[in-house]
Amino acid sequence: MRLHVLEVTDFGPYRGTQSFSFAPEPGVELLWGENGRGKTSLLNALRWVLFGVVLGRGSSRIDLSTVGNRDNEDSGTVRPFKAVLTFSHAGHFYKLTRAYRDESGSPGGNDFRTRPILVKDGNVLGPDERERELATMLPEQIARFFLFDAELLQEYEQLLAPGTDAGEKLKASIERLLGLPVLTQARDDVAAHLNSARTAQAKAAQKDQATRALGNDLQIAADTAASTRINVDVLTEQVEGLQNDVNELEKTLTSNSRYKTLLGERNILCEEVRRRTRLTNDLADELAGAAGGTWRAVLSMVVTRELQLIEAQTDAAGQRLRDAVAARSRAAAVSSGVCPTCQQSVDSVAAQELGGHTDTEVDPDDVQADLAQLRGRRDVLRRLRDDGERIARLEDDLTQARVDLSDAEGQLRALQVELDGAPPGTAENIAALLDELGGKRISLDNTRQRLQKTREDLRRENQAVEKLSEKLARLGTASTGSEDRKVQMLVALHGLLVAAVTEFRDRLRDSVEAEASKVFRMLSAEQDYDRLRINDQYGLTILHANGAEVLNRSSGYEHVVALSLIAALQRCSPMSGPIITDSPFGRLDGTHKRHVLQALPQITDQVLLLVHDEELDRQGAIDELGAHLVGEHHLRKVSARHTAIESGAHL
């Protein structure tokens, strides 16, 4: 497919009718535009004309009534818009028009509808033919490999995690792009024919006395399997429906994500305030209980000081008592001539020596009384139980708890002010959406489990049918002979197609891995990153030269890997088309930007990059692309809601 001209009328910021002419020669074109000027809208104009959808953030569909160009953002008036794309494919020339217009027939009416028209080689195609042609050329499911932005690139990481819904959808898109459905549909068609053939085999067997019982068993087993197959289909549909519901609810919640986040934060903060209030009250109660002992804590310091004094006074009094007792003994020995301690006589020399001591008159009983008083005071003071440290610590903890509580309350108030700015009923709506989402997720899980179990039942029942059918064929009666042969042929054909699907899938994976690795080596600036390894989901991991997996790759490398995968899919796919990408360089450093620019012309022969000055250095891009740069365009601001598409770079 090669694009020639895109013409837009009143689409987003493009007022009136404006056209974008693609360069006729193979190569890369650059469209320069500041943020908010309309690069994404141009990508959306292509999505719109090709697939009838306009995407916003998170790949959510934008309400078409808001797409038409308008003078005033707040205007509630729905405006018509249109896009026309001329392109060629497989030697034919096409003109595809898709308009969103009022079909009420009255001025100011409000019956807006989408009208597509496809002209092939000058002939208008009917609706069925139109849809078939479009689905063959560029099915919507594979649009992401041709029209993408940084956000879509980011989604490829999900291929690394098996079992995710997004990953499964991506895998299905990739296999569709690679042409696998041709084989899988053939396999499924043959399986359906095989089921019918076995039913016919059972009917034929019932006509013969010798095989009637076996025929009856086969019919019952086939009926059971058919019924289970219907259940599988119904459950599959239910799972898809529930998954869609979940996706839609998640999208709606995402569009309310700011308020949802605020509500979540408010709930957390409410709980935080409750917890801190409890803590504060508990500490206050404990402190109130302990504060009655404050007076003891206040007194504690002076009591400690006094105790030290009393200890010293007690020591001194003890010494005084010992001295007084000794003095009294000396006086008794001198006066009586007998030592009162050992009862020996004291001679005159010793008496003279003892009498030489000049003892002050201290009554030991007085000292004893002093000591008793000191010990009494000491005992009283020692009894003081001081809780000062605990009281002070509790007070510190309480103060901190009050500060924390006040902070949390302040944050809650600020959050509440923000929430007050939400439209009325926002909180209730979000709560209801969250409830509904929770319910749908539970139903989805339950239905998936039932589906898994039913599939297992079906596998067993199919085996039973198979065994009975084989048994009938082995009997080889004339009545079932032709049906047996038909069954045998279809069994062989089905087996062949099952093997073919597996073989084709393996080969596809191998070739995608090889091609992606080639492109990756061109793009990567890291010499040690050697190649890519593909998993069953088409997720790619980077391997070092020694075969070790690169863990926790950067978001820039996520894009490099995603670009490698897209390039590989383009090379391996029977479908080929242009690559049109919005802000693809945002996460890449200078070296990788250069590498991507060098690689792009080799991936496909029509590339349009929607970029802004900050993202890509123009001179660097011109140098890298050289002769592959086949055109430049820019978006010029006319007014806040009016952008003009102009040829050439904006200098």
Next chain:
Amino acid sequence: MTAESSAPARGGRVNIAFTKDATDAARRLIERFTFTAASKQGEPDLDLVDAARIGTAFALREGLPLTRPDDFGPANGSNFGVGSVDPGGELRDLLQALHPDMDEDPYRIVETLMSVGVLAIDERLANSEIHSLRTLIFPEI
């Protein structure tokens, strides 16, 4: 209230009272040291008896004179039974242990100290020398 062996001595003071100024100071003190939600609704965690004990302890720690200053004025503010202020006689015993030479009725001294103590605390609260229980208990911090 407990009646123990070291209960207040008989024959001494039966009631003791703050001065009027000290009563106001004591009220400010217990209001300042409120902690629970109940205390904010008019039910203080501490009561005037707690304030009386704290005032006495503070006066003792700060070494304020045991004798009444000339401007002490009449003790005709809030008054309490001695048994309420010092149910086990612990305060009296501590006073006597700290000041063994005092020759006055210990509860008359308590009556003096509780008023001068709460007034001193009130002054320090006013100039923020004391701004928490910690700074009341540990003055050097």
